[in-house]
Amino acid sequence: MKIISVESLVRLLSHHGVDNFMKDLVGSLKRDFGRWQSFTKMPRPAMHVSGGVLELMPICDNELYYTFKYVNCHPRNPLIGKQTVVATGQLSAIDTGYPLMFSEMTILTALRTAATSALATDLMARKKSHTLAIIGTGTQSEFQVRGMQLVREIKEIRYFDIDAAAMDKFEKNIDDKDQKLVRCKNALEATKGADIITVCTASKAHVEVLKNDWIKSGMHINALGGDTVGKTELEQNILPRCKIVVEYFDQSYMEGEIQRLEKTEAEKLVYAELYELVSGRKKGRENDRQITLFDSVGIALEDYSVLRLTYELAEKYKIGEELNLTPVIKNPKDLFGSLMLEYSTP
Numbered sequence: 001m002k003i004i005s006v007e008s009l010v011r012l013l014s015h016h017g018v019d020n021f022m023k024d025l026v027g028s029l030k031r032d033f034g035r036w037q038s039f040t041k042m043p044r045p046a047m048h049v050s051g052g053v054l055e056l057m058p059i060c061d062n063e064l065y066y067t068f069k070y071v072n073c074h075p076r077n078p079l080i081g082k083q084t085v086v087a088t089g090q091l092s093a094i095d096t097g098y099p100l101m102f103s104e105m106t107i108l109t110a111l112r113t114a115a116t117s118a119l120a121t122d123l124m125a126r127k128k129s130h131t132l133a134i135i136g137t138g139t140q141s142e143f144q145v146r147g148m149q150l151v152r153e154i155k156e157i158r159y160f161d162i163d164a165a166a167m168d169k170f171e172k173n174i175d176d177k178d179q180k181l182v183r184c185k186n187a188l189e190a191t192k193g194a195d196i197i198t199v200c201t202a203s204k205a206h207v208e209v210l211k212n213d214w215i216k217s218g219m220h221i222n223a224l225g226g227d228t229v230g231k232t233e234l235e236q237n238i239l240p241r242c243k244i245v246v247e248y249f250d251q252s253y254m255e256g257e258i259q260r261l262e263k264t265e266a267e268k269l270v271y272a273e274l275y276e277l278v279s280g281r282k283k284g285r286e287n288d289r290q291i292t293l294f295d296s297v298g299i300a301l302e303d304y305s306v307l308r309l310t311y312e313l314a315e316k317y318k319i320g321e322e323l324n325l326t327p328v329i330k331n332p333k334d335l336f337g338s339l340m341l342e343y344s345t346p
C-alpha cells in the first residue's frame with residue numbers, strides 16, 4: 001500500500017508543478033462532476049464537539065475506486081499553534097476492497113477546494129472579472145488565489161482579515177508583480193469594486209462577514225466558510241438576490257449558507273447543483289447583471305478526484321513509501337498462521 005506523507009506530496013508537487021497539478025485537478029473534477037450519477041454518495045456524517053467538528057467523507061464509483069477523507073474544523077486551533085483544518089484520506093480498489101493508498105490530505109484539501117472554486121467561478125463569474133476580494137487570509141487563501149488565476153485574468157486583489165499577521169503572511173506569499181495587492185481595513189473596503197468575492201473565514205457561528213448592502217449587481221461570490229451546521233458567513237438577505245449553485249443539495253442544505261432557510265425556500269432558491277453546470281444541463285451566468293453565489297461546503301467527490309490524481313501521479317513518478325498496512329500472506333485464509341510465523345521469527 002502506498003503511503004503519501006506530507007514530504008512525498010511536496011516532492012510530487014515539485015515534480016509535476018503546483019499549477020499543472022491544479023490544472024489537471026480542474027480537469028479531473030470536470031470529468032468526475034460530469035459523471036455524477038455513477039457515484040454512490042451520501043452527505044458526510046459529522047460529529048460536533050466543543051469548539052469543532054470531525055467529519056468522514058466516503059464515496060464510491062462503479063468503475064475503480066472507493067475513497068474517504070477524515071477532516072476536522074476547529075477555528076480556535078491557531079490560538080494554540082495548530083491548523084484549523086487537517087485531513088487524511090484513503091483510496092481503495094472496488095474490485096477487491098484492498099486499500100491502495102493512504103495519504104496526507106491537508107494540502108490536498110486546500111488544492112481541491114481551490115480547484116473546485118476555480119471550476120465554479122469559471123462557469124459563474126463574468127468573463128471580464130479582474131478584481132478579486134479575499135476575506136479571510138488564512139490557510140486556504142493563497143490556494144484560492146491560484147485557483148482564480150487559472151480561470152480569470154486577476155489584476156487586483158483586495159484582502160482583509162481580522163488578524164493583521166494573517167495579512168502579512170498572505171502578502172509574503174502572493175506575488176505583487178502580476179497583480180496589484182490592496183490591503184484593506186475592513187471587509188467592506190475589500191469588496192469595493194470586486195468582481196469576485198471569496199469568503200474563507202472560520203468561526204463556528206452564524207456570522208455576517210459579508211453584508212447585503214455591499215453586494216452589487218454582476219458580482220460572483222465563493223462562500224467557503226459556511227460549511228457545517230451552525231456555521232455561516234453571509235447576511236441571509238443576500239441569498240434571495242443570488243443565482244445559487246451548491247455542490248450537493250442534501251449535504252449543502254445541512255451545512256451551507258442555505259441551512260438557515262426553510263427546506264421549500266431552499267429548494268426554490270437553489271438554481272443548480274454544480275454537476276448540472278459542468279454537464280451543460282443548466283447554464284451558469286446568463287448576463288452581466290446577475291449576482292451568482294457558489295455556496296461551497298466541500299464534498300467527497302472532490303476528495304475522490306484529488307486522491308485519484310495523486311495516486312496516478314505517485315505511480316508515474318514512483319513517489320510514496322510502500323508499507324504493509326494489510327497482511328501479505330500466501331494462504332489468504334491463514335492469517336493466524338502468518339501471525340505465528342512472525343512471532344516465531346526472532
Ligand SMILES: NC(=O)c1ccc[n+]([C@@H]2O[C@H](COP(=O)([O-])OP(=O)(O)OC[C@H]3O[C@@H](n4cnc5c(N)ncnc54)[C@H](O)[C@@H]3O)[C@@H](O)[C@H]2O)c1
Nearest residue numbers: 084136138139140161162163166200201202225296297298
Ligand atoms: N468549502 C470547502 O470545501 C472548504 C474546504 C476547506 C476549508 N473550508 C472552510 O474555509 C474556512 C477557512 O479555512 P482555513 O483553513 O483557511 O482556516 P484558517 O483558520 O487558516 O483561516 C481563517 C481566517 O479567517 C480569519 N477570520 C475569521 N473571522 C473573520 C472575519 N469576520 N473577517 C475576516 N477574517 C476573519 C481568521 O483570522 C483566519 O486568518 C473554514 O471555515 C473552513 O472550514 C471550506
